[in-house]
Every structure is written in C-alpha cells, then in structure tokens.
Amino acid sequence: MRPASWAFAATASAAIAHAATLDDVCTASYVQASLPAGDFYQGITVDPSSVVVSAVSNASVSGQTWFPDATFDYCDVTFAYSHDGRDDQVHVRYWLPAPDEFQNRYLSTGGGGYAINSGTGSLPGGIIYGAVAGATDGGFGSFDTSSDAAFLLQNGTVNWQSLFMFGYEAIHELSTLGKEFTRRFFNMSDTKLYAYYQGCSEGGRDGWSQVQRFADEWDGAVTGAPAFRFSFQQVQHLYSNVVEHTLGYYPPPCELEKIVNETIAACDPLDGRTDGVVARSDLCKLHFNTSSVIGKPYYCAASTGSTVIGPFAGSTSNPEQNGTVTAKAVEVADKIIEGLHDLQGRRVYLSYQPAASFGDARTQYDKETGSWELSINSGGGEFVSRYLNLVNSSTLDSLDNVTYDTLKHWIYQGWQRYEDTLHTTWPDLTPFQSAGGKVLHIHGESDSSIPPASSVRYYESVRSVMYPGQSYNESNAVLQDWYRLFLIPGAEHCGSNSLQPNGPFPQTTLETLINWVEKGVTPTTLNGTVLSGPNAGETQQICAWPLRPYWKNNGTELECQYDQASIDTWHYNFDAFKMPVY
Known part of the structure; x- marks a missing residue:
C-alpha cells in the first residue's frame, strides 16, 4: 500500500529486467556481483565475504513523523569495507525495493545525538518512494555504537579518524558506495539516478556536512533541526x-x-x-x-x-x-x-x-x-x-x-x-547550487533541544554571503530558487509536540523535495499534517521563511505575511566574538 498523496510512475527503469522478482535479486551471489568494483573508490576496499542478505515481505510502518503509513517489500543488505592502509572496518546497510517498485532513486539517512544512524527507523522513508535507502555505522563497531564510544583511544588521546568519519566522511562514503551499488544492482547503465538525503538533529547536521563539501553527491536534501555550530x-x-x-x-x-x-x-x-x-x-x-x-x-x-x-x-x-x-x-x-x-x-x-x-x-x-x-x-x-x-x-x-x-x-x-569537522556552517554553497541541488530545511518552532533561531541564523548567513549587494527581498527570492527554510508551528525537536498537539508536521517533506527536483514543482508552502490531538488528520500549509503565518477570517484562512518587527526578533548580533558566527 502506497501513501495516497504520492503519484508513482507506472514503470521502473527501462534497464531493469521487469520479470525479476525480489527473490531473484535478493541473494548473496547477486549482491556480491553488484558491489562497487575494487577500483571504484580510491582508498576503499569492499569485502564481498561480509555480505548479509535478507528478503522481507509485507513490512509495514505507521504513525511515523517523517513518512506516511505504508506496506512494502524490500531486500535488506549489509556489507563491510575498509580503508586501505588502515586496520578498520565500516559497515553499511541498504534497503532495496523490489525491482518493479524501484523508481531510480537513492536516499542516505543520518542519526541523532552522538549516533551517526537512526537504526533502521529512517530507512522506510526511502523505500516507500521507490528509493534504495542507506545507513552507516561509521566504523564505530556496530550499528548500535555511537561515535562518542570511539572518540577517545584513552584519556587525552583522540581517535581523529573516528572524528572525521563522524564529522562528514562516513556519510560521504555511504552515499558514494550506495549510489554505485544501486546502479549495479538495478543494471541502470546510463539511466539517471536521483540521489537524496533525509535526516534530523545530528542527522540534519549530517546532511549539511555533505551539502557544504560535495556539490554533486545529492540532487536534494531534507535537513531537519540540524545540530550544526556544534560547540x-x-x-x-x-x-x-x-x-x-x-x-x-x-x-x-x-x-x-x-x-x-x-x-x-x-x-x-x-x-x-x-x-x-x-x-x-x-x-x-x-x-x-x-x-x-x-x-x-x-x-x-x-x-x-x-x-x-x-x-x-x-x-x-x-x-x-x-x-x-x-x-x-x-x-x-x-x-x-x-x-x-x-x-x-x-x-x-x-x-x-x-x-x-x-x-x-x-x-x-x-x-x-x-x-x-x-x-x-x-x-x-x-x-x-x-x-x-x-x-x-x-x-x-x-x-x-x-x-x-x-x-x-x-x-x-x-x-x-x-x-x-563538527561546526558545519560553511555559508558559501555555490558549488551545490551550481550543480542544481535543492534543500528543504525544516525546524520546529517550539524545539526544546536545538533552538530554531539557529537554523534562521544559518539560512541568513547563506543568503548574505552568497548574494551580497542585493536587497533583503531580492536575495531571499534568488536563494529560494534552491534553498527553503520552514519553521514548523508548535513542533518540538524533530517531531510533533505533546504540549501543542494540534500543530502540523510536514510528514511528506521528502515527497515534496522529489517533486521539486524531478518535476520542477516549487514548494511555496510545505504540506503539514496534524499527527495527534483533537485535530488529528487535519492538513495545513506551512509558510516559508521569512514569511510568518497568520490566520485571518476568524482563523479560517492562512496568510503567509511579511512582518519586519517579527523577523527582527530572530536576528542576533554575537558581539562576544570578533570572528563571524555563521
């Protein structure tokens, strides 16, 4: 069962043998033959003997924040790789849709707190949109091991490699290997593979770590409540x-x-x-x-x-x-x-x-x-x-x-x-923008873990650095051609808020991003759904920054309005530092 809001294409990649079933391809031998070739990623060696494969039918998810209810089949694949010259092992996991459900898409996911992944909790968000979905353990020992457990070799001695992996390198390797694995698994040849990202909190920072460094890694990213400006x-x-x-x-x-x-x-x-x-x-x-x-x-x-x-x-x-x-x-x-x-x-x-x-x-x-x-x-x-x-x-x-x-x-x-490594607020995103990338950045306005003004600060840094000399409205207009920020009314950290249960949450943000990237449908507002409380099921539109929501006609009509006095409350002068704080 697919989410009703999504209109899926009728056909998968023309390069795929449509007669193939999930059981045909979800085997150790087929996966091993589909692994990235030995010379694909300089400095990385994939271990074919580490492959573990399992076909899963009629999996279901419901009541989730970041994707709608769905039932689906998938192939669960894990394998390991090492860095040449270093005695390490990194595990990656990919969930692959059945061949007839694959929509030429790949999705990387991130973690939360000091964890670089969210277990398997984020992976259905890719599968239900016909994407291969990936997660990494960062080389920290297991998918259940957080980066802080690997940070110190002993008191006073930092495992700098683990820091770089957590900072940005592990997600980059996950994406680069995952895209190549997807192409080979589905015999894509020259067919376009659309690559995406979705994550919140540390996962939001994970997303920005790639957008800021690797221009062509993804076509689009959903970054929620990012834990950047880490210190x-x-x-x-x-x-x-x-x-x-x-x-x-x-x-x-x-x-x-x-x-x-x-x-x-x-x-x-x-x-x-x-x-x-x-x-x-x-x-x-x-x-x-x-x-x-x-x-x-x-x-x-x-x-x-x-x-x-x-x-x-x-x-x-x-x-x-x-x-x-x-x-x-x-x-x-x-x-x-x-x-x-x-x-x-x-x-x-x-x-x-x-x-x-x-x-x-x-x-x-x-x-x-x-x-x-x-x-x-x-x-x-x-x-x-x-x-x-x-x-x-x-x-x-x-x-x-x-x-x-x-x-x-x-x-x-x-x-x-x-x-x-961890600060992750580089404001010049010109390479990503020039490559055609799109970003949907969201943040709950009542977040009690990462202040939403932190996201506003970064958005405004990108705007002022990339479009100097333009007026506030002019620079916002050109920035929003490819990067949009949405503050979610009443929302808590990466989800709905039990103290404000009637607030909407943009459960289908990845779908919106896909439509923007693949169909050119620009999200003037973001679709939100009330996920709990007396108004559960109600849909609302969420305004894009810097416009602010106001309900007219006795609360029946939403207007996204420009309110300078309100906007000014979100802007800060960090005069305690002589360095610019982006």
Whole structure:
C-alpha cells in the first residue's frame, strides 16, 4: 500500500529486467556481483565475504513523523569495507525495493545525538518512494555504537579518524558506495539516478556536512533541526543549568511546566487562531510578559518514568508537586529565553523560543533533603568532559565555579578545535547550487533541544554571503530558487509536540523535495499534517521563511505575511566574538 498523496510512475527503469522478482535479486551471489568494483573508490576496499542478505515481505510502518503509513517489500543488505592502509572496518546497510517498485532513486539517512544512524527507523522513508535507502555505522563497531564510544583511544588521546568519519566522511562514503551499488544492482547503465538525503538533529547536521563539501553527491536534501555550530549547540545544553546555579533557584519541573502552559495559552491567539498552537513565537516574545504567571497555582501528581530531551534520554522519579509560580522561577525562565551573554553583557549565543519546554533546565528531587537540585544536562556535560577535557566520561560532576564566561570559553575552545569537522556552517554553497541541488530545511518552532533561531541564523548567513549587494527581498527570492527554510508551528525537536498537539508536521517533506527536483514543482508552502490531538488528520500549509503565518477570517484562512518587527526578533548580533558566527 502506497501513501495516497504520492503519484508513482507506472514503470521502473527501462534497464531493469521487469520479470525479476525480489527473490531473484535478493541473494548473496547477486549482491556480491553488484558491489562497487575494487577500483571504484580510491582508498576503499569492499569485502564481498561480509555480505548479509535478507528478503522481507509485507513490512509495514505507521504513525511515523517523517513518512506516511505504508506496506512494502524490500531486500535488506549489509556489507563491510575498509580503508586501505588502515586496520578498520565500516559497515553499511541498504534497503532495496523490489525491482518493479524501484523508481531510480537513492536516499542516505543520518542519526541523532552522538549516533551517526537512526537504526533502521529512517530507512522506510526511502523505500516507500521507490528509493534504495542507506545507513552507516561509521566504523564505530556496530550499528548500535555511537561515535562518542570511539572518540577517545584513552584519556587525552583522540581517535581523529573516528572524528572525521563522524564529522562528514562516513556519510560521504555511504552515499558514494550506495549510489554505485544501486546502479549495479538495478543494471541502470546510463539511466539517471536521483540521489537524496533525509535526516534530523545530528542527522540534519549530517546532511549539511555533505551539502557544504560535495556539490554533486545529492540532487536534494531534507535537513531537519540540524545540530550544526556544534560547540555552541552542545554547550547551550548547559546554559539553563548555569542559569539555575547562578540565580540559586532550582524550579520543580511542574513549576516550569506551568510557565510553559500559561505561555502557550496566552500566545496561542496571537497568530489569529485559537487552537492550542503557538505559530508565532516571535509575537509571543514581543507581547507576552512572563511575570503575569507569578502566583498562579500548579499541581503535578507523583510520577516515575523516562524522559527524552531532544536526542538525549534519562529517567525521572518525581514526587507530587504543588505550589504557586514564584518570581524566582520566572526569572530563571526569562534568563533562559534571553540567551547566553558573557559577564560584560555581550551576546554569546541564542536560545529557545517562548512556548518551548524547558527541557535543559530539568531538575531532580533529593529524597534525603526533600528539595529540588541541579541535574546536569548529559549532552552538554559529555561534550565538555569528553570532547574538550578529553576524559572518557559522559558527564560533569558539578558546575561549581562555572560562569557565563566559562560557557563562552568552552564554546570558543570547541569551535576552534572542531571547526573543520563538527561546526558545519560553511555559508558559501555555490558549488551545490551550481550543480542544481535543492534543500528543504525544516525546524520546529517550539524545539526544546536545538533552538530554531539557529537554523534562521544559518539560512541568513547563506543568503548574505552568497548574494551580497542585493536587497533583503531580492536575495531571499534568488536563494529560494534552491534553498527553503520552514519553521514548523508548535513542533518540538524533530517531531510533533505533546504540549501543542494540534500543530502540523510536514510528514511528506521528502515527497515534496522529489517533486521539486524531478518535476520542477516549487514548494511555496510545505504540506503539514496534524499527527495527534483533537485535530488529528487535519492538513495545513506551512509558510516559508521569512514569511510568518497568520490566520485571518476568524482563523479560517492562512496568510503567509511579511512582518519586519517579527523577523527582527530572530536576528542576533554575537558581539562576544570578533570572528563571524555563521
């Protein structure tokens, strides 16, 4: 069963033997004969004996964020390769559609957190569109091993090769080998193979790592909530903790949740439609005063369970919580949203939008003292411990004596050390644009893990660097010929938001990209679907930056409008640094 929204071509590649079935080609011998030849990729040797093949029928997916429900057959192939002169082994996995379902397409996928892949979770997103879909283990030991496990050989000694693989090389090799394997497997000869990418979070950064370096690797890429500007982003996870530590107040989670819910309720109507979704967090920033929440009661029942803050997971055991919102809690919330400044008041980095949950600020309960205390964010803590201090540890023991200037120092240190691998904000994309590439860049406006203003910053950097001397509107128009950014109303990190369930999510973004690349259908807006909540199934259009959504006629008609005051709230001057921050 195919998604109803997609009109598939009636025929596959003319070069394929249409009588062939999945069982005919999904064999070890056929796959081995289809592997890239020994001299195809200089410096890489593919190991035919490593091939593992399995035919899968009637696989199904449902309730996913990045692709619609579907049932399909595929050939699951893994094999290994090594780098000549180096004692290593890298595994790649490719899901290949049945020959009669192949649509001359290839798709690479990425990971999340410190992982370079998403298991097999992203691969159906290629299969349902007739594409071979690939993932890599980066050479880190297995598909279940994250890059941080391979980063240090021992304390103080970096495995630089693993860093380069995680930074950009493994995804490049995955794509280059995958495209050649696809051509050979389906006997494509001179038939055009369209190559794509889709990923979010670290996967979004993975995508930009290729667009910025390899002009002709893909015809198009979907990059979601990218974790680029890596040192800034990872240290940003500690900023909320340092705010709490500096102000000497550790809010119960329920108190911050009350602030978020009151913010949503107050700012929801500002976009012209009352539906539980803050589609205009910029208007919220301009018009909502958080101090209005002071004194309002909150209550949360006792709970035990797991938490997921962006790509980082943890566990919680919270007692019953009740009280009224304090001025101290509002001060913490306002300081977090304000963003990091050094002790001289200069801006270091940006932060989350109003109505985003305060995931980084989550505190933990001490049963012995009966009080709430600091809970150091694991993503930021590991970055400082492992990637800056080069200690094989996934946490920091404390934030004592850590100031806003300390965070600035950590950011700058990581920026310098990893600019050529993890920073990933090179703004001149001329080679990719000249090669005809297209990018759909999306970011949830209520993302509580990677601030959406981070994506706006990069988009604006590309615009100003590539089209200097043109007016703002002129440069936007020419940039949008091949690169478009969409902020998703109410959406969380790489998905829908339980606090704003009526928000749309662009579940068929890859389909939109395919239509743009292959048929020239330019996405003026992006199709969004409400995936949960009372309005589940409703479709909405999502505006392309810099236009902002506003609902007219009592919330029945969406207008994508130009609002300079709103746009200005997304622009920042990082005057704490003398180097440009792209």
